Amino acid sequence: MFGIELKSDNFLVNEIKKGNEKALLTLHKQNFNAVKKFVLNNNGTPEEVQEVMNETLITVWLTVAKADYLLNVKLSDFILSTAKNQWHKQIKRKTRFKVVDVNPSELQKQTDSISLKYDLNVVKNLLNSLDVSSQKILMNYYFDGLDLTIMANELGLDTVEDVKAKKYQCLKKLETLVKEYHEN
Amino acid sequence: MKIEIDRVHLIDKFLRGELVGASLDAFKNKLRSDQLLADEVSSQRAIIEGIKLARREQLLLVLNGGKLANNDTELSPKAEPKVEPKPEPIQTSHTSAVVFEKIEVNDSQFISETLPDEPTTSTLEAFEYKTKHNLNNWYFAAAAILLAVFIYYYIFGYYIPHQQILQANKDSIIATADNNSAELTNAEAQQKPLVQNNRNDSTLKDSSFQRTDSLKNTDSLSTKNDKLMKETRYAILSFETLNSGVQDNALSSPNQNSEAANHSKLFKKTENSSIRVEKWHSASNFKGYKFKNNTLQVFDIPVDESLNLKYLDKGLFLKKNGIYYKINPTGQFEQFQKETKSELIKTLDSL
Numbered sequence: 065m066f067g068i069e070l071k072s073d074n075f076l077v078n079e080i081k082k083g084n085e086k087a088l089l090t091l092h093k094q095n096f097n098a099v100k101k102f103v104l105n106n107n108g109t110p111e112e113v114q115e116v117m118n119e120t121l122i123t124v125w126l127t128v129a130k131a132d133y134l135l136n137v138k139l140s141d142f143i144l145s146t147a148k149n150q151w152h153k154q155i156k157r158k159t160r161f162k163v164v165d166v167n168p169s170e171l172q173k174q175t176d177s178i179s180l181k182y183d184l185n186v187v188k189n190l191l192n193s194l195d196v197s198s199q200k201i202l203m204n205y206y207f208d209g210l211d212l213t214i215m216a217n218e219l220g221l222d223t224v225e226d227v228k229a230k231k232y233q234c235l236k237k238l239e240t241l242v243k244e245y246h247e248n
Numbered sequence: 249m250k251i252e253i254d255r256v257h258l259i260d261k262f263l264r265g266e267l268v269g270a271s272l273d274a275f276k277n278k279l280r281s282d283q284l285l286a287d288e289v290s291s292q293r294a295i296i297e298g299i300k301l302a303r304r305e306q307l308l309l310v311l312n313g314g315k316l317a318n319n320d321t322e323l324s325p326k327a328e329p330k331v332e333p334k335p336e337p338i339q340t341s342h343t344s345a346v347v348f349e350k351i352e353v354n355d356s357q358f359i360s361e362t363l364p365d366e367p368t369t370s371t372l373e374a375f376e377y378k379t380k381h382n383l384n385n386w387y388f389a390a391a392a393i394l395l396a397v398f399i400y401y402y403i404f405g406y407y408i409p410h411q412q413i414l415q416a417n418k419d420s421i422i423a424t425a426d427n428n429s430a431e432l433t434n435a436e437a438q439q440k441p442l443v444q445n446n447r448n449d450s451t452l453k454d455s456s457f458q459r460t461d462s463l464k465n466t467d468s469l470s471t472k473n474d475k476l477m478k479e480t481r482y483a484i485l486s487f488e489t490l491n492s493g494v495q496d497n498a499l500s501s502p503n504q505n506s507e508a509a510n511h512s513k514l515f516k517k518t519e520n521s522s523i524r525v526e527k528w529h530s531a532s533n534f535k536g537y538k539f540k541n542n543t544l545q546v547f548d549i550p551v552d553e554s555l556n557l558k559y560l561d562k563g564l565f566l567k568k569n570g571i572y573y574k575i576n577p578t579g580q581f582e583q584f585q586k587e588t589k590s591e592l593i594k595t596l597d598s599l
Contacts, residue, residue, distance in 0.1 A: 085310045092311055118311050122304065180294035187298020188305070199302075206296045207303035209264070232253045239295055 073139045080128045081211065082218055083204045088121055095140055099147040106151060116154065120147040131211035182242050190241045198234040205231050259285075259292050472531035478551045483522045486559035487515045487599050515599065521559065527551055539564070540579035547581075558596055565596055572596055 079087035096117060103113045123146050127133060191199060201219065204210045205227075212224040221227055261267050262275050279286055523542050530547040538545040549555070549568065556567035557575075564575040565587065572587040587593060 085307065088307065088310060114312075118308055121311060122307055125307065180297055181290045182294040182298065184294070184298045184301050187295055188302040191299055191302045202299050203303040203306070206260075206299045228253055228257055232256050235256060235292070235295065238299075239291065242295060242298075243291075 073135055076139060077128055077133070077135050080125060081131075081133075081214055083129070083200070083208050083210055083215075088125060091121055091124065091139065091143065092117065095143045095147075098140065098144050102144065102147060103151055108151065112151075112154065116147055116150045119150045123150070126207075126209065129208045129210055131209075131214075182246060186245060187238070187242055190245065191238055193241070194234065194238060198237065201227075201231050202234050202238065256292070259289055260296075262289065263293055263296060474531050474547070475529045476526055477529050478527040480525050480527075481522050482525050482555070482557050483520055484557045484559055484564075485599065486518045486521055487561070488518050489561055490516055515560075515595070518559075523557065523564075525555060525557070534581065536581055536583045537566075537575060538579070538581050539575050539577045544575065558599060560592075560596060560599065567596070 076087045076090060099117050099120065100110075100113045103116055104110075108116070120143055124139075124143055128139075191202065194202075197219070201215070204215055204218075205212075212227045216222070216224055216227045219227065219230070221230065258267075258275065262272070267275055279289065523544055526543065526545045527549055528545055528547045533548065535548045537547065544557075544564075544566075546555070546566075553568070558565050558567070564577070566573045566575050566584075568584075572593055573584045574587050576582055576585070587596075
């Protein structure tokens with residue numbers, strides 16, 4: 065009770081909506097034991113515990129960060145139920161696996177079929193080359209799905225239109241880098 | 249510029265699935281007809297997927313004990329982006345591989361390649377955040393301890409001693425009341441004939457009633473004692489009635505002619521004695537006396553009121569307001585007993 069910091073659900077939700085990763089760490093610390101117990105009791109391994117926990121927290125992060133998310137259940141319950149779903153998905157995925165002898169060229173074809181216009185790793189690395197604020201804007205908008213109003217407050221911008229303009233500039237900058245890379 | 253921004257934002261909405269209804273249909277129609285827009289959408293989709301991948305890896309890095317994204321300082325130089333030359337082909341050395349039966353786009357494929365096998369060393373900041381103490385809880389703990397100390401001192405330093413004092417006071421009051429009631433009971437027992445004769449009836453009833461009340465309300469009673477108002481020593485004339493022989497001799501005396509002479513012959517003045525008379529104010533409004541060892545205690549008689557005391561045949565009589573009362577030397581509290589014998593009253597008056 066008087067030891068490690070325990071944050072309230074409302075506080076954590078607000079921090080997630082602002083895109084603060086520290087909230088994710090707190091959630092991890094508060095709920096790891098419950099998830100670990102569940103996975104290990106269901107014939108999971110310690111490696112799978114970490115995997116399930118990570119997937120769970122990212123799912124929770126994406127759900128909670130949305131502007132229309134309302135806290136109507138305890139976060140710990142939400143995380144545990146999400147972890148159960150993740151674990152069941154993982155079990156299903158395991159059952160779908162089969163070991164086959166495969167020709168590497170065929171595998172290359174399959175990976176090409178799911179590839180996009182640009183290589184994702186290239187885009188990722190070029191994104192990392194941008195300045196921190198640009199990275200933050202793009203990640204918060206496209207991955208976290210943060211509310212534009214909250215983003216405006218966090219970035220110190222006046223209106224939502226300013227956020228859109230800023231996001232546009234960052235995206236175009238990244239797009240230019242990617243195009244230049246692929247042209248070369 | 250504004251049009252461009254809106255156009256990009258519209259594509260974002262389409263890619264995020266936020267377009268619905270007519271606007272979605274209109275966008276799809278435009279997408280079919282406008283090749284430039286289609287290229288732009290596919291380009292933007294790839295970039296967005298790359299952004300998502302980067303963010304996902306960043307979050308996983310945070311979860312695995314890596315740096316926090318907000319505090320990243322080790323970024324590649326802007327002018328020289330560190331970019332892989334080309335996507336590396338999948339290793340061909342494996343003779344077998346694990347594939348999906350139903351192939352789906354799954355980001356974890358990419359993540360598993362880039363994530364380290366073991367958690368990276370936590371930065372000091374992340375560690376400090378994890379183990380940060382919640383001072384609010386310590387404040388609550390301090391307040392709870394102070395409250396406990398206060399309650400402890402209140403109970404053992406004030407409440408229990410106070411209750412003990414109250415109990416001791418109560419016991420002393422009850423003991424006093426018991427003594428008084430015992431004395432009063434004796435007095436009542438001796439006053440029964442008087443009560444039956446309706447003499448001083450109201451006084452007795454009032455007194456006993458007040459005593460009973462005082463016993464019932466011992467909790468609210470403060471200790472009150474009887475108070476000595478005045479102490480006086482009285483010289484008393486003592487008379488004795490002569491016996492019949494003496495009377496006969498007296499009657500046979502030739503000098504005796506008048507009634508006064510008869511009286512002088514009937515009663516003989518024996519000796520002058522003195523008693524101490526104490527006038528008390530009774531705390532319980534007791535009206536009566538107590539006579540013992542040549543000391544007469546009278547209760548609730550005004551201090552200024554003069555008393556007349558006479559001995560007749562070794563019996564003490566008190567005259568108050570023209571009325572004689574017989575004083576019994578019982579040593580107990582007694583009610584005033586009015587003397588009604590007219591002959592005796594006349595005799596006492598004549599002495």
